[in-house]
Amino acid sequence: RTSSHSQFTIIIDHRIIAIIISFIIDTITMMATFFRFLIVASVTITSSSLPVKVRVCTEALCSDCKNFVHTTLIPVYSQLGPDVMDLQLVPFGNAHLQRDGSVKCQHGVGECDANAYELCAIQASPNAKDYLPFIGCLAETLPMGRSNEPLDQQLFQQCAESNNLWWSRIQACHDIPQAIGNLVKKAASETPADHTSVPWIEIEGDHMDEEKLDFKTEVCKAFVAGGGSHRACDGVLGTTQFG
Numbered sequence: 262r263t264s265s266h267s268q269f270t271i272i273i274d275h276r277i278i279a280i281i282i283s284f285i286i287d288t289i290t291m292m293a294t295f296f297r298f299l300i301v302a303s304v305t306i307t308s309s310s311l312p313v314k315v316r317v318c319t320e321a322l323c324s325d326c327k328n329f330v331h332t333t334l335i336p337v338y339s340q341l342g343p344d345v346m347d348l349q350l351v352p353f354g355n356a357h358l359q360r361d362g363s364v365k366c367q368h369g370v371g372e373c374d375a376n377a378y379e380l381c382a383i384q385a386s387p388n389a390k391d392y393l394p395f396i397g398c399l400a401e402t403l404p405m406g407r408s409n410e411p412l413d414q415q416l417f418q419q420c421a422e423s424n425n426l427w428w429s430r431i432q433a434c435h436d437i438p439q440a441i442g443n444l445v446k447k448a449a450s451e452t453p454a455d456h457t458s459v460p461w462i463e464i465e466g467d468h469m470d471e472e473k474l475d476f477k478t479e480v481c482k483a484f485v486a487g488g489g490s491h492r493a494c495d496g497v498l499g500t501t502q503f504g
Contacts, residue, residue: 310489312347313480318452318461319396320354321375322368322408327400329460329471335397337477338389340493345484348389350396352379353448354459364445371408375399378417380444381434386426394424 317334319326338346353376355367366372379396386392398420403412414432421428434440453461453468462469462476469479481494 310484310487312343312345313483313487314347314349314463314465315480316349316351316451316463318351318354318456318459320356320367320372320459321352321379321399321403322372322405323354323459324405325458326354326460327405329462330397330400333471333476335393337480338393340477341480341484341491343388343390345489345491345494346389346480348393349451350379350383350389350393351448351451352376352383352396353445353452354461356445356449358446358449362442364449368407369409371410371412374411375403375417376448377435377441377445378431380448381431381441382421382426384434384444385430391426395420395426398424 317329319330338348356373356376357365359365364373366376379399382395383392386395399417402416402420417431418428421431434444453463456468460471462471464479465483469476475497477493478497481491481497484491485494485498
């Protein structure tokens with residue numbers, strides 16, 4: 262005959278065993294997930310490699326720049342990310358600084374004004390993953406070609422707010438002549454004097470002709486040459502980087 266105390270002890274023991282087993286299973290599951298993450302991370306990218314320095318010189322109302330941003334730059338950056346690409350976007354293009362400190366843009370006053378908004382957005386949110394959607398939105402929204410008047414401010418505000426950028430900071434920068442003047446001078450100095458067209462693309466300081474070479478392939482080549490490896494580069498280079 263089993264006493265009620267013995268039954269209670271057996272039930273408690275069973276519960277304790279069940280808890281211990283559940284804890285062990287959870288622990289094993291967590292460890293498996295962690296090691297799976299480590300394996301994926303090590304396969305996707307080598308931590309010892311440095312991202313490739315990529316400079317893209319554009320101007321806001323340029324149709325060719327719009328096409329490159331939409332069809333190439335944004336998709337490739339989405340695939341490779343900041344671990345592979347150290348992206349610098351310079352919205353100045355074929356503009357010229359005048360002796361009086363003013364700037365003359367290829368597509369008129371409207372382009373100078375739009376470039377200014379882009380420069381301010383990049384200063385406010387310097388990570389490409391943050392500002393690039395804003396640039397893409399403007400490329401899709403703004404009318405390309407010459408504009409002798411500033412474009413509607415609402416276009417810039419809508420693109421900023423829809424992409425979670427701090428509009429008030431961008432607007433404040435844009436509306437302070439000294440602030441935007443300094444940004445324009447900086448952009449002019451970062452745009453190679455010998456550039457002949459836009460978009461002007463440099464990978465590790467070397468110009469890349471986007472009409473003759475594939476942007477993603479060239480970035481991947483530079484990354485792999487520096488000791489890096491990334492899944493998105495595997496098929497592009499025609500070789501298997503991972504065992």
